Every structure is written in structure tokens, then in C-alpha cells.
Amino acid sequence: MLTSPEPRAPRAPRAPRAPQAPRGPQTQQPPSTAGQLLWRAIRRRRTRVAGSLTLMTLWQVCEAFVPIAIGIIVDVAIVPLDGRAMLLSLLGIAALFTVLSLGYRFGARLANTALHEEAHALRVEVAEVPLASGAVASRSNAGEILSLSSADADVTAQVFRQIAGGGSAIIGLVAVSVYLLVTDVMVGLVVLVGVPLSLLLVALASRSISRHSTAQQEAIGLASRRAGDILAGLRVLSAGGGERWASAHYREASQRAGRAGVVTAERSGRLEAIGALGTALVLALVLVVAGQRVLSGDLAIGTLISVVGVAVFFQEPVRTITDMIGAFARSHGAARRIADFLTAVPAEATGDEVPDTAGLRITGLALATPPGHDAGAPPERDGQVPRDAGLRRGDASWPARPPRLNLEVPPGRFLGLVVDDPAQAETILRAVDGLGDQAATVLIGGHPRSRLVPRLADHLVVAPHRVDLFAGTVRSNITLHHQTPDRSRPATYRPQITRPALITADGRDLGRVDIDPAVLAASGVAEIIGHFADGLEHRVDEGGRNLSGGQRQRLALARALHADPEMLVLHEPTSAVDAVTEFQIAQDVKSLRSGSATAGAAPRTTVVVTSSPAFLAVADSVVQVHRDGTTTTGTHHSLLETSDAYQTAVAR
Numbered sequence: 001m002l003t004s005p006e007p008r009a010p011r012a013p014r015a016p017r018a019p020q021a022p023r024g025p026q027t028q029q030p031p032s033t034a035g036q037l038l039w040r041a042i043r044r045r046r047t048r049v050a051g052s053l054t055l056m057t058l059w060q061v062c063e064a065f066v067p068i069a070i071g072i073i074v075d076v077a078i079v080p081l082d083g084r085a086m087l088l089s090l091l092g093i094a095a096l097f098t099v100l101s102l103g104y105r106f107g108a109r110l111a112n113t114a115l116h117e118e119a120h121a122l123r124v125e126v127a128e129v130p131l132a133s134g135a136v137a138s139r140s141n142a143g144e145i146l147s148l149s150s151a152d153a154d155v156t157a158q159v160f161r162q163i164a165g166g167g168s169a170i171i172g173l174v175a176v177s178v179y180l181l182v183t184d185v186m187v188g189l190v191v192l193v194g195v196p197l198s199l200l201l202v203a204l205a206s207r208s209i210s211r212h213s214t215a216q217q218e219a220i221g222l223a224s225r226r227a228g229d230i231l232a233g234l235r236v237l238s239a240g241g242g243e244r245w246a247s248a249h250y251r252e253a254s255q256r257a258g259r260a261g262v263v264t265a266e267r268s269g270r271l272e273a274i275g276a277l278g279t280a281l282v283l284a285l286v287l288v289v290a291g292q293r294v295l296s297g298d299l300a301i302g303t304l305i306s307v308v309g310v311a312v313f314f315q316e317p318v319r320t321i322t323d324m325i326g327a328f329a330r331s332h333g334a335a336r337r338i339a340d341f342l343t344a345v346p347a348e349a350t351g352d353e354v355p356d357t358a359g360l361r362i363t364g365l366a367l368a369t370p371p372g373h374d375a376g377a378p379p380e381r382d383g384q385v386p387r388d389a390g391l392r393r394g395d396a397s398w399p400a401r402p403p404r405l406n407l408e409v410p411p412g413r414f415l416g417l418v419v420d421d422p423a424q425a426e427t428i429l430r431a432v433d434g435l436g437d438q439a440a441t442v443l444i445g446g447h448p449r450s451r452l453v454p455r456l457a458d459h460l461v462v463a464p465h466r467v468d469l470f471a472g473t474v475r476s477n478i479t480l481h482h483q484t485p486d487r488s489r490p491a492t493y494r495p496q497i498t499r500p501a502l503i504t505a506d507g508r509d510l511g512r513v514d515i516d517p518a519v520l521a522a523s524g525v526a527e528i529i530g531h532f533a534d535g536l537e538h539r540v541d542e543g544g545r546n547l548s549g550g551q552r553q554r555l556a557l558a559r560a561l562h563a564d565p566e567m568l569v570l571h572e573p574t575s576a577v578d579a580v581t582e583f584q585i586a587q588d589v590k591s592l593r594s595g596s597a598t599a600g601a602a603p604r605t606t607v608v609v610t611s612s613p614a615f616l617a618v619a620d621s622v623v624q625v626h627r628d629g630t631t632t633t634g635t636h637h638s639l640l641e642t643s644d645a646y647q648t649a650v651a652r
Helices: 034-044 046-078 083-132 134-139 142-157 159-183 185-232 234-240 243-295 301-313 315-343 422-432 437-441 474-479 517-523 525-529 549-563 579-597 613-618 636-642 644-650
Strands: 360-366 404-409 414-419 442-444 460-463 567-571 605-609 621-625 631-634
Touching: 034 046, 034 083, 034 142, 034 159, 034 315, 046 083, 046 159, 046 301, 046 315, 083 142, 083 159, 083 315, 142 159, 142 185, 142 315, 159 185, 159 301, 159 315, 185 243, 243 315, 360 422, 360 437, 404 621, 404 631, 414 422, 414 579, 414 613, 414 644, 422 437, 422 442, 422 460, 422 567, 422 605, 422 621, 437 442, 460 549, 474 525, 474 549, 517 525, 517 549, 517 579, 525 549, 549 567, 549 579, 579 605, 579 613, 613 636, 621 636, 621 644, 631 636, 636 644
Parallel strands: 414 605, 414 621, 460 567, 567 605
Antiparallel strands: 360 404, 360 442, 621 631
């Protein structure tokens, strides 16, 4: 006989918190084109962009003024042999180079700061899409997300260097052209006509770079996706002897990315050659015209030196503009990929309603889906025969129409849900979690699931069977606490963070989040950390690789219990745990969730989708969902005595 566990001391009631407003892709329309995305980036970094462009322009103009200053020194100091003028000239040259150096140093620093800030913002925005959108999360690929949030985000943010470098080069060219026009109209006209023509040729040639750069980034993304798939299934591939196939599969994608990179590099090289040729032609024309003007006596020696020096200087800004045009084409291609990803997010029905109670009602949820459709897609028309993963044509249980589920869970109940078909269990969980088109068939606290606020951690947590752990510690994986940097440290201080706690100078711990010991005990984590010398601060590798399957499941269960939602839905939370431990966990979870309701807080509802006898035995009631959508309700013991189908479903 199962004995009832001793009641735990109730936890203090938690004050209700206001629902968080939606954020991320749901609150702001993302840019739909590459131009809009780049313009948005410039607008939100406009202060740094203006500062970097101003300082880089100062540097470029000072660079252009160096040969002009040398020509002036020749005319006013060297030819007349004026010592005082020479001393003043040397001081002026020193001041010129000081301004030149500082302008480039701080201008480049502002541009690089804007670049890294925007790259980080783009990475967060791309990564937030699958987090905020259930539809994207269900079909997103880790390799593609990695490619977009790393390579594409970095290349897109290069636009700030292009603005600082290319913009200052253009302004420098204009300033030098004005000087040449004032000095000699003929030389100035050669520059004003020749430079725009060479830049036009460069701009025309750069159009293909954007197209080929986009193709290159797409090929890199494909290779990343395949690499992610292979790494995720490496153990299966090794066991089945598929290493050679996987290697060939990835090699083909990698070679495609390599060929695309070669094409992009070839187009970039052609662009640089066109820019260099145009610059050389303009320089040659300037030298010829200036030499003729000297021979005719219209230009002085110092002025000739200045004109020749300025003509030579032309090579640098023109080359810079040429490089920046090619770089902008690549940034435009990367921005197009990010914009396409952001705008491809399907609109999801979200609202601002908050559940009044912890009751659950499901009405008319279609459990079977036709082939090739999503599990949360609308049901087929009457008379059409769906195909379900758990059914085959000819089976006695094959439905003539999509089976529909009706289920009601009153607030404060601890319900065990046994679903005969695993695919149908996933359909139920997705609908309760607000994913797919059938969320409208679910009512949480009297409100349609599709109209609830997106952030529902206080009210509803659906803990899937799949366990996702993150690099950090046992504590951080349970609390999911985001660390904040310690602003009291000097800017040059770079600590090696080995634990989530952040200690200030006065000994305050900014990062530590306490966990209820009852949560650790109920989830079985207390037993785990008892074997670790550092307890809750024990390091967890990415994906929980240094933990066993049972340990990972216990951490995931502790995370769900720590959230302490009004409604908690668990899916096979202890399938990798031994039977003895599973039985104790089931009793403790029931006691913990039931004890919360006796503390004066809102009743806690718990639904465990499982075939585990341990959880079913402690449940207030059990509902078995058959393949045809009908249900059988009772207690675990009564169903064992009266239902052969139930005995088959929970037999272990």
C-alpha cells in the first residue's frame, strides 16, 4: 500500500506580479529590407556615427593638407632661406600631425564601438526570434541561427567603418578638389571629371559583389546547418557506421561555400583593379597638366610640389572609397539575409489578458493531422481521413474524422494525463503552450490561450520532455538568472567568472538567487548536489554534457518547480530516473504543489503527462486519452482494476 507523505510546511504566499509587456519581434515591426535594417542601425548609433565621421574627416583633411603644407614651406621658408619661418613651419607640421593622429585614433575608436554594439544588438535580435516565436523555434536550425547571429551580424555592422572611412575619404576628396580648383582651374577640372568617372566604374562593378556575397553567406549558413545536424547526431552516426556519409555530406556543402567565396573574392579583386586603374589615370593626367603649367610659368615650384603631393594623396582616399564600396556590398548582402529572417517570422496571436485562476479547459482540440502538416494545424474538413503517427489504415481505431479532445482540469488539482499516442501528447502540449493554430481551443483561467500575454512564467509553465541545460552552474540552470556586470569594478578589470555570484566591494552578492530547499528535495537535486563539493555552484557544461540523463531531468524539474507557476504542465519528467527515486520524487512534487495552495496563495494546478505509475499513483485523478479522442477518468488504482487498455499503457 502507498502511504501518504507527511505534509510539508507551506511556503509563504507570493505576491502577484503584473504581467510583463511583450517585447522583441512582437512589439516592433522588424526592417523588411537590407536598406531599412542598415538605416535603422545608423539611426540608433547616430551619436557615435557623427562623432567618428567628424574625427575621421579631420584626419583625412589633415592628411591632404600635409603636401600642401610642404609646398607652402618651400615657398615661404626654404626658397627665401627664412629661419624664423622655418621654425614656425616645423611647429605647424608638428601640430598638424598631432591633430591627424588623434583624429584617426578616436574616430576609429568610435566607429569600432558602434560596430561592436550593433553587432551584439543584431545577435540578440536574431537569437530572440526563436525564443519569442514558438513557430520559429519548432522549425529553426541551430546552424542557421549561428551563421546569422555571428558572421552576418558582424559583416552587417561593418557599415560603421564604411561610413567613417568612406565618408571621410569623400569629404577629403572634395576638400582637395576645391584646393586644386583654387590653385589652378585646369588641374582642378581634371580631378573633378576623372575621379567621379573612376568611382562610377567602381560602383557599377560592385553591384555583383552584393549578389555573390549573399550567395556566399547562404552557402556558409547551409554548411553550418549541416555541421550542426551532424554534431547533434554524431553518436548515432558513429554507431551506425555513417561517418563517411556524413563527411561527404558536409564536404559537399563546404566546397559549395568555398566556391562561392572564391567568386566573391574574384569580384572584389576585379573591383580593386578598376579602382587602382582609374586612380592611376587621374594621377597621370594631373601630373601632365601640372607640368605644362609650370613650364608656362603659371605655377610656382612650391605650388607644383603641393599639386603633385595632393595628386599622390588622391590614391589613398580613392582606394579607401573603392574598398568601402566593396565592403558595403557585402554588408548589404548580409543585412538582406538578416532582414529576410526577421520578416519571415509568422505573426502569432498574442494578447494582454492574464489568467484569473489556474483552471484548464480544452474544447475540440483536433488530435490527428494529415501528412505533411504541423501538429498544431487546423483539422481537416469532415469526411477527410487523416493519417496519424500512431494509427494505420485498416485499424479498428482509425477515426472516420479527426479525433477531438475535450478536457477540464479544475484549479488546484494534481492530474495525471495518460495519452496513448505520443504524437497526440505533443499536440496537446503544443496547444497548451500556445503554439500552432489550435491554441484557441485551450482556456487558461477562463481566457483563450492565444489571447494571453506572451510572458506567463508566473501563471503557466509547460516543461517539455526534452531537457535543455546551459553552460553555467547548477544554480544558474535552475534559476535562469541573468548576470549583470559589476559597475563598481574598474573598466580595465577582467575577472574570470567561475560562479554566478557577483561579489561587490562591500561583500554584497548581486548574482546569487536562493532556491527553496523544498524545491531541491522534491526534484531530487538535493541528492545530486550532495555529491558535489561545490554544491549548487557545481559547473555545468554546455547542454549538460557532464551530467547523466537522470541528473539533467532532475535539474529541469527543479527549474519548473522553482518558477512556482499557478499551472504547471510536466511531460515525462522522470523517465531517466530509477524507480525508487522516481517514486520519492512523485510524492515530494505532489506534496510541494499541494502545500503551495494551503499558504493562502492561488491554488496550484499540476498536470503530469506521463505513463509513470509513480506519478499516476499520487495524482488526485487520472485521465487516459485514447487514440480516437475519447477519455477515461478515474484514479490510478480504479483504472488498473477496470481498464485493460490502461494496464497496457502504464505497464513497465
